[in-house]
Amino acid sequence: MKIVAVEARVYQIPGRRNAQDVPWVWGEMAQVYVSVTTEDGLEGIGEAFGYGIPGASAWVVNHTLAPLLVGRDAASIHDLTEMLFRKTHLFGRYGVTTFAISGVEMALWDLAGRRAEMPLYRLLGGAARTAIPAYASLVRYPEGHAQIEADARKAMDEGYAMLKLHQLSVESVALARAAIGADVPLTVDINCEWRPSEAIAMARAMEAYALLWLEEPVWPPEDFASLNRVRAEGGVPLASGENLCTAVQFAEMAAQQAVDYLQPSVTKVGGIAQWLKVADIAELNGIGLAPHSPYFGPGFAATLHLLAHRNQAQWVEKIYFDLEVEIFKDPIRFADGAFLVPDGPGLGVALDWEALEPFRKRD
Ligand SMILES: [Mg+2]
Known part of the structure; x- marks a missing residue:
């Protein structure tokens, strides 16, 4: 079926904090949602990473990729993506x-699933599970702030069985560990x-808090030799990958034994197929998989399907705040600390x- 339209739309949606008594609020979150439509009117949706540059991601979809795709067969996902x-x-x-x-590749997969009337995980070869346990990924708070402890405890009360911090100090890590107890897995993301x-010294200083992994500890993210050194001398397992280019760089990172967990991000790495290649690399090298997914839209749904299909990662990352508006017609359900994998056709979400229109941003 021929593609007749490809469009990316940008939305700026205010975040709503989960805690009621926080002294600050999380600002607007930029979202880039992509739709691909075929001549029979069927539409697939995807999500492209936008964050601080949503207009740029959307511009590439609308002005560079769309003209290359219109008129082509939507079913040729591999061929089109390679092109x-x-x-x-x-x-x-x-x-x-x-x-x-x-974003475009994800929309093509959604479209293929809708056409075949089967969920993405089934299209890929079936699922090993129907619900994915989630970890609460707290945003960065002021170091040592009491809210770290309060939100860590609140997340545990809500059913999350693992916690991630984006803090840089030992003091903050100690606060969180005290709040969740000794048995709950805890990770810390340094964002390079x-x-x-410095990373080696800090890894050693945090050793007492039994981190499951330390994420992106060094600058720059593609300095695999330094990651390897930090891994060998710091005494803490490492995770990285959200800032790597396609599966090629993941293969290089694995070859250099730089990390213990690979972190493909489906809205950044090139889409569903690239994510699966990274999962293959993790499997072939005996490395863990811990995908990056601080998303609210189709990117989060796609990650759930991928984790249901490839039972290599224990948890899905859920950023610990919600958007001001409910973006899906039928929200993805969270129960007993796990997100239920949508089982409708394609990504299973609409x-x-x-509801999104008031938040749309037009340049
Ligand atoms: Mg991260």
Whole structure:
């Protein structure tokens, strides 16, 4: 079936904090949602990473990728994606172009599932599970703030069985560990803030808090040799990958034995197929898988399908706050600490375009 339209839309949606008594609020979250429509009117949806540059990701979809896709067969997902990668590689293999391709590729898979009337996980070969336990991924708070402890405890009360912090101090990690107890898995995401020697010292200082992993401890993210050194000398398992370019860089990171967990991000890495390649790399190298998914839209749904299909990662990452508006017509259900994998056709979710409209941003 021929593609007749490809469109990315940008939304700026205020975040709603879960805790009632926080002294600050999380600002607007940029969302880039992609739709691909075929000549019979069927529509598939996807999500491209936007964050601080949503207009750029959407522009690439609307002005660079759409003209290459209109008139082509929507069922040729692999062929079309390969064509997009080749046509855009000169603009950078990592970044905006790959974010845009991720959104389009995801929409093509959603479309294929809708056409076949089966959920994505079944289209990929079936699911090993129907619900994915989630970990609460707290945003970065002021270091040592009492809210870290309060939200950590609140997340546990809500059923989350694991916690991630985005804090940089030992003091904050100690607060969270005290709040959740000794048995709950705890991870800390550094977002590439440290020099290698600093990362080794901090990893050692955090050793007492039994971290499941330390995430992206060094700058720059593609410095695999330094990650390898931090891993060997820091005494804490490492995770990384949300800032890597396609499966090629993951293979290199695995070859250098730089981390214990690979973290593909479905809205950034190139989409569903690239994510699966990274899962293969993890499996073939005996490395853990811990995908990056601080998303609310189709990207989160896609990650649930992928984790249901590939039973390699124990948890799905859920950023610990919600958006001001319910973006899906039928929200993804959370029960007993796990998200239920949507079982409708494709991604199994429908964006509520009407509810989203007030938050739409047009350049
Ligand atoms: Mg991270």
